[in-house]
Amino acid sequence: MADPNTVDPIHQFAIYDIFTLGDTGISFSNSSLFMVLTVGTIAAWLLLSTAGRKIIPNRAQAASEMLYEFVANMVRGAAGTEGMKFFPFVFSLFMFVLVANYFGMVPYFFTVTSHIIVTFALAMLVMVVVIGYGFARHGVKFLKLFVPAGVPGYVLPIVVPIEVISFLSRPVSLSVRLFGNMLAGHITLKVFAGFVVTLGSLGFLGVLGAVLPLIMAVALTALEFMVSTVQAYVFAVLASMYLNDAVHPSH
Amino acid sequence: MVMPMDGQLLVLAQAETGNALGETAPTIEVEEVGEPNPLTADEQELHATTEADGDAHHSDVFPPFDATTFGDQLLWLAICFAFLYVVMSRxxxxxxxxxxxxxxxRIEGDLAAADYSRKKTDAAIAAYEAALAEARAKAQAMAEETRxxxxxxxxxKRAQVEQDLARKLEDAEARIAATxxxxxxxxxxxxxxxxxALVGQLTGEVSQAEAREAVSQVSKE
Structure with missing residues (x-):
């Protein structure tokens, strides 16, 4: 960062240990720090804003209630009233991804969701819940998920493998979508910001030329905020739709 | 940044198992894969010591694919997400x-109360109107009765007066008739x-009886 000509857009994703817990080999990295910050912020916000339990809400409480109703309507719409038992789970997912994405927008902050292992772990968690609950609730009937109703028997040998593959690709698409969006957005932002610095160091004409990437960087920042929100929403919506399969496997 | 893809994936897979076993296995396995990389030694050092920012080219591994960090990330994610889930759901x-x-x-209660109040008001209005109508009818009846x-x-009184008058009239008529x-x-x-007197003047004396008879004779004609 010190040398303007060597702005490294990848550096922002580097994970480094802040401290190591004794000789256990468990280390607390910047990623861990921002996970803790994310979770702490969510919990603190929701608990503090609703501490008054006001009948007529103030702004903070109204925001928390809106988040609650937004996710509640999402889950109810996708998975029905029976799917509401997964509401805390989807709400946690949504809030975690949303706040982690937003934290990533702050300069020098680490983006937890820009690491594939985190998004993949969250996606696998959804899948494990879907499969676990599906079999626990419906037993073998859960496999009807792969046999669409109303399809003639001779097509099934083709349809069933497709359904299975599409089911298995869900965690991949779910995790790669979020990871890719966050990663690409942050790299693009850094590259354009790097242009500003590089051009700005080239004298007067360079400063003039730097205006263009600066405008781009500002516009991209706005876009990235939108992407952060949309990706959190998409993640939560898809999670509710997959959970719907666990609740109602025969579609 | 990411060049030796297959070699790296090997590192990734092995490093994950190494990490699961704990300790500093990944660096050793990097050497076992035998990636001909001049930075390997550097990398070893970096994983051994905690490295702050500064030198951007600390590793040839693209950070999101650096499997040496996966174990810790998963651990902390599990801790954080579990905490978040418990706080959210509980x-x-x-x-x-x-x-x-x-x-x-509260809103439903207020609405119900408002509805109740309105019904009460309606009842009161109805009662008032009924009372008003009754009072009006009563007033009318009283007026009629008085009338x-x-x-x-x-x-x-008129009949009495008329009777009186008639009697007086009769009396008067009777008196007039008598008179x-x-x-x-x-x-x-x-x-x-x-x-x-006349006859006495003209012809001489005439008795009173004869005069009366003559008068009555004349008045009869």
Missing amino acids: MALPRIGGILEQRKA TSIKADIDG KAQALANVDEIAADTVQ
């Missing part, structure tokens, strides 16, 4: 749900006197 969401429920109940009683009173009869009787007497 505290925050029930509280917000309770607030919304309470508000809904009839006054009329009866007037009629009675007339008396007067008529007096006329005969006067006529007889006059006749007697």
Whole structure:
């Protein structure tokens, strides 16, 4: 960062240990720090804003209630009233991804969701819940998920493998979508910001030329905020739709 | 940044198992894969010591694919997400749900109270109007009664007065008739006197009885 000509857009994703817990080999990295910050912020916000339990809400409480109703309507719409038992789970997912994405927008902050292992772990968690609950609730009937109703028997040998593959690709698409969006957005932002610095160091004409990437960087920042929100929403919506399969496997 | 893809994936896979076993296995396995990389030694050092920012080219591994960090990330993610889930499902969401429920109940209660009040008002208005109508009818009945009683009173008095008048009229007529009869009787007497006087003047003496007979004879004709 010190040398303007060597702005490294990848550096922002580097994970480094802040401290190591004794000789256990468990280390607390910047990623861990921002996970803790994310979770702490969510919990603190929701608990503090609703501490008054006001009948007529103030702004903070109204925001928390809106988040609650937004996710509640999402889950109810996708998975029905029976799917509401997964509401805390989807709400946690949504809030975690949303706040982690937003934290990533702050300069020098680490983006937890820009690491594939985190998004993949969250996606696998959804899948494990879907499969676990599906079999626990419906037993073998859960496999009807792969046999669409109303399809003639001779097509099934083709349809069933497709359904299975599409089911298995869900965690991949779910995790790669979020990871890719966050990663690409942050790299693009850094590259354009790097242009500003590089051009700005080239004298007067360079400063003039730097205006263009600066405008781009500002516009991209706005876009990235939108992407952060949309990706959190998409993640939560898809999670509710997959959970719907666990609740109602025969579609 | 990411060049030796297959070699790296090997590192990734092995490093994950190494990490699961704990300790600093990944660096050793990097060497076992035998990636001909001049930075390997550097990398070893970096994983051994905690490295702050500064040198951007600390590793040839693209950070999101650096499997040496996966174990710790997963561990902390599990801790954080579990904490978040517990706080959300046990505290925050029930509280917000309770607030919304309470508000809904309050609104419904208020609406019900408003409805009750309106029904009460409607009943009061109906009662008032009924009372008004009753009072009006009563007033009318009273007016009617008063009117009839006054009329009866007037009629009675008029009848009495008329009766009185009629009696007085009759008396008067009777008196007039008597007076007339008396007067008529007096006329005969006067006529007889006059006749007697006249005849006495003209022809001589005439008795009173003869004069009367003559008068009555004339008045009969």
